[in-house]
Amino acid sequence: MVKVVILGSGAAPGVPCLSQGFGACDPNNEKNVRMRAGTYMEISGVRFLIDTSPDLRMQLLKNNIRAVDALFYTHVHADHLHGIDDLRELNRISGKPIDMFASLENMEVIRQRFGYLLADAQSVINPVYRAALMPHAFDYHESFFVGDLDVMPIPLAGHNLPSSGYVFNKGEVVFIADFKDINPTVLGAVKQRPELLIMPLTTPQGTRYHAGFDELMKFATEINPKRLIINHMAVECDYEDIMAACKKANLADTEAVPAYDGLTVEF
Template sequence: MSNLVRILGCGSSTGVPRIGGVWGACDPNNPKNRRTRCSILVQKGTTKVLVDSSPDLRQQMLDANVGSVDAVYYTHDHADQAHGIDDLRVLAQFGRKLLPVFADPQTQKTLTKRFGYCFEGFGDYPAILDMCDLEDGSHVMGDDGHVLHVEPFVMHHGRINATGYIFDGKVAYSPDVHDLPDESFEKLKNIDLWIVDALRYRPHPSHSHVEKTLAWIKQVGASQAVLTNLHIDVDYEEVKAMCPDNVIPGHDGLELVF
C-alpha cells in the first residue's frame, strides 16, 4: 500500500461556495473549485493520521471512504479547524478505545474547555478522546506496525501561533500561516512536498497570499508544493496558470504519494 496524503478539504473558513451560493471569482462549473474546510489525511501502510477536524469532517471522511484513524493532530483551535470534533465519536467507536489527540498547550486548553464532554464524558456518555502533549506524539503506529514520524513546527497565524507538521521528513502541512520563524524555515528546507496556505491574491493579516507563498516555496527549495486554504477569490484554473511546474493548487480529494 502506498504512503499518501489526501487533501480532505482546501477551502478557506467559509468554504467555496459560501452559503448563499457565492462563488466569487471561482468558476462554479469546475468541480475543483468546490472546497470544504481545510484538513488532510496522512497514510502510511494502514496507519492513518488526521490533521484537524473541520466542520465538514463527516462528508470528507465519507468521500475518502475512511472509517478509522490512529491519531488526530491539531494545528490550532479556530472553528474551521476544530468544530467537527464531535464526528470523531464514530472513529473512536470503531477503534473501541480513546482516540489520541495531539495539540499545543493553548489548543489543548481551548478544546478541553469548549468540548469537555469529548475528553471527560458526560452523564451516560463516555469520553471519546485522549488529549496528549505534542512531545509525546513524535510517532504513530497502526495495527500493521507501520510507524509514521511526526515533527511539529511553529507557524505565526495573525495574533496566535499555530502548529505545522512534517511527516516522515517528507511532507509538510501549513494550512493557516502568515509568517514563519527562522527555525521553521530551516526545518522546511528541501522538503519533498509542502501543502501551504495561499488564501488569496492580496495580503492578509493572518494568512499568506499567493505571491508570498510562491516565494516561500522557492526559498525552502520544496520539490513539490500544493496551495491550500483557498478563498473564493482564487479560481483553480486561473491560479494554476500562475504557478511554476512544481506547484499546483489543491482540490478536495487530491491524493499525493510520498
Template structure:
C-alpha cells in the same frame, strides 16, 4: 506515504453562503472547497491533521474506515469543529481516540466540548486521550509515526505545522521564522496556505506563498486554505510555476517515507 486533501478551503468554505461571484458559481469540482484538513496514510497508520466542521462529510467521501489519531494545528473552529464525529471510530474500533495538540489547544477543546470531559458522561459521547505537544521543536510520535513540529504565526497566534518524512504541511500562517524554514528545507512535498492575491493580516497571500516555495524548492509545492477571492482553480493554476499547484478537495499525492 499517501496524503489526501480532505479540504482546501478557508474558514467559510467555497462556495461562500450568499455569494454569486464566478468562483462560487463555478461548476468545476476543484472550486468546491470544504474546510481545510489532510489525511495521512503512513507506516500502516491513518492520521488526520485537523477535524473541521466538514469532517464527517470528508471521512465519508474518502471512505476513511479507520483512524488512529487526530493532530491539531490550532484551536480555531474551522479546524476543530468536527471533533464530535470521531464517535464513529470509537464505536468501530472500541478504543479512545488520541488527540495531539499544544496544551493551549487541548484546554480550548475541553471548554468547547465540555460534555466529552464531564465527570458523568452522557452515553455515547466521544472518547479521547489527550496528548500534549510540549515542545515546538522536538519530534514527537503519533501512533508511532514521528512528527516534527514547525512553529508558525497566524497573525499573533502561535500555530503548528508538521513535517512527516518528506512531507511538510503548513496552514493558517503569515510568518515563518528562519529556523522554521530550515526545518522545512529538503522536503519533497510542501503544502502552504495561500488565501488570496492581496495581503492579509493572518494568512500568506498567493505571491508570498509562491516566494517561500520557490526559496525552499521542494519537488512539489501545493497551496491550500484558499478563499473564493483567489479566483477559479483553472485560471490561477495556469499562472503558477510548474512545480507549484493548487491543491483541491480529494487530491491524493504520495511522498517518500
C-alpha cells in the same frame, strides 16, 4: 509509502459561500466546490487526520475513511476544529480512543470547548454518547513518534491565533497551516527538500493574518519541495487561475498545484 488525501481545500466560509456564492471561482468547475480544512494522511503505517472541520462527516463519508490512529490539530479556529464531535463515529467502529495531538495552548482551548470529548486512561469509553480522544499536548522543542511516524511540530507566525505546522519523517512531508510568516529558525528546520509541502493560501493578495500567493512562493522557493500543494482557498481563488499563477511562478524544481477536494497523492 505515503498517501495524502485533501479532504477539504476551502477556507473558513467554504466555496460557494453564503455571502458571495462562487465569487471569483468558475462555478462550472467542480474543483472549485470546496469543503473546509481537512487532510488525511498515511505515513509509515500510521493513518491520521490533520484538523476536523465542520464538514468532517461528509469528508469521511466521501473518502470512505472509517479508521484513524491519530489526529493532529493546527489551531482552534472553528473551520479547523468544530467537526470534532463527528469522531465518535470512528470510536464507535474501533471501540478505542484516538490519540490527539495539539500544542499546549491549543489543547487548553480544546479542553475548554470540548472537554466532554477528552478521555483519560481511566475513562470508560462510550462512543455512543461522546467521542473519546486521548489528549497529548506538545511543546515545540522536541520531535516525537506516533508508531513509526516521526513528528516534529513547528510554531507558525502571524496568524490571529497560535498555529502549528507539522514536519513528518524529518521533512519527507511538511504541512503548513494558517500563517503569515515563518521565523528563520523554524524555516531552517523545514528546508530538507520535502517530497511534499502543503501550504494554505486563503486569498491571492493575502490578508493581515494570512500569507498571499507571492509570500507562499517565497517560502516555497526556500523550502524547495519536490511537490507543492496549495490549500485552504477562499472564493477569490479560482482553480485555473491559481494553476496558471503556479506555472507563471516557475519554481525551478517544484511541481506546484492548487488543491481540490479529494486530491490524492501517493508516493
